Amino acid sequence: MLKIARIMLAATALAAAVGANATDFTGAGSTFAYPIFAKWADTYKKDAGVGMNYQSIGSGGGIAQVKAKTVDFGASDMPLTVADLDKAGLMQFPAIMGGVVPVVNLEGVKPGEMKLTGPVLADIYLGKIKSWNDPAIAKLNPGLKLAAEPITVVRRSDGSGTTFIWTNYLSKVSPEWKDKVGSSTAVAWPEGVGGKGNEGVAAYTQRIKGSIGYVEYAYAKKNAMTYALVANKEGDYVQPNIASFQAAAAYADWKSAPGFYVIITDQPGKTTWPIAGATFVLLQKTQDKPANATQVMKFFDWSFNHGQKAAEDLDYVPLPPNVVKMIASAWHADVKDPSGKAIWN
Numbered sequence: 001m002l003k004i005a006r007i008m009l010a011a012t013a014l015a016a017a018v019g020a021n022a023t024d025f026t027g028a029g030s031t032f033a034y035p036i037f038a039k040w041a042d043t044y045k046k047d048a049g050v051g052m053n054y055q056s057i058g059s060g061g062g063i064a065q066v067k068a069k070t071v072d073f074g075a076s077d078m079p080l081t082v083a084d085l086d087k088a089g090l091m092q093f094p095a096i097m098g099g100v101v102p103v104v105n106l107e108g109v110k111p112g113e114m115k116l117t118g119p120v121l122a123d124i125y126l127g128k129i130k131s132w133n134d135p136a137i138a139k140l141n142p143g144l145k146l147a148a149e150p151i152t153v154v155r156r157s158d159g160s161g162t163t164f165i166w167t168n169y170l171s172k173v174s175p176e177w178k179d180k181v182g183s184s185t186a187v188a189w190p191e192g193v194g195g196k197g198n199e200g201v202a203a204y205t206q207r208i209k210g211s212i213g214y215v216e217y218a219y220a221k222k223n224a225m226t227y228a229l230v231a232n233k234e235g236d237y238v239q240p241n242i243a244s245f246q247a248a249a250a251y252a253d254w255k256s257a258p259g260f261y262v263i264i265t266d267q268p269g270k271t272t273w274p275i276a277g278a279t280f281v282l283l284q285k286t287q288d289k290p291a292n293a294t295q296v297m298k299f300f301d302w303s304f305n306h307g308q309k310a311a312e313d314l315d316y317v318p319l320p321p322n323v324v325k326m327i328a329s330a331w332h333a334d335v336k337d338p339s340g341k342a343i344w345n
Helices: 002-021 034-048 059-067 082-088 118-126 135-140 161-173 175-180 197-207 217-222 242-249 290-306 308-313 321-334
Strands: 025-029 052-056 073-076 090-104 152-156 193-195 211-216 276-284
Touching (some): 025 059, 025 290, 034 052, 034 290, 034 308, 052 059, 059 161, 059 276, 090 161, 090 217, 090 242, 118 135, 118 161, 118 175, 152 197, 161 175, 161 211, 161 276, 193 197, 197 211, 242 276, 290 308
Parallel strands (some): 025 073, 152 193, 152 211
Antiparallel strands (some): 073 276, 090 211, 090 276
């Protein structure tokens, strides 16, 4: 009995030690990256015993919360400039890349059947094209029966990195959009019904007949939504999938980008999906809770090295090994404890 008691006492002490070292951590922001963050977090919890509480509230909320130090990291699909990072005492690094797709709710139209161009999308979101049988849409889709059905525009109501990717693309392909609306996480929308998060846009688009919205591809795929094809810079129509997202990601020049500031919308190439982007993780440079920051970096280090298949299964593009090494170097150089000592070694 004494031997059993000693064994049980040792096991209890070991569990307590593991629990003391396993610091759960918090994050908030990007809904674009939520599907893969959730998948990674579930597997990491089983492997490392450390949990992540992530609030999928949109990039604007993630930026605000990490600045306020109410979470251990923020996530944004709009990269911050070096000036903005320095002003807020932050550093950023890319976590994953993927694609944004237009989704429609039209009877008789199957996923990938409808074709659109960037200028036509811009005119729809500007409120200039109001009906699905408009000549500009009909000309691109001679094989589709398009009813004289009014178009309901669905867009984000919250500060959103997906909105940044979408509006950045529209600004590149439509001078009128660039002049009148511009590109940001939140804009003065000329048209539309607002949904919160990729989840909200997906839900509204599925509910409203004749609607069009934009979501990260994993949401469209998971919810069996009807997505439209978009002509790329070469005028070709390619399917949104990991191959076409990888083609866009290949143009990301991380090495030459101060603060990892890279935008990959409207890239060249016949096989490129035109509306692509990355999710960036934001960390305070001086950490009041070094243990929490360590767990954040351990989580993403694990994700970069063990989460690639899960990312590809959801049609995200994992970061190449050379970029992962650059990120580790940036962690060591930029993320410090209050005494100025590097947290990541």
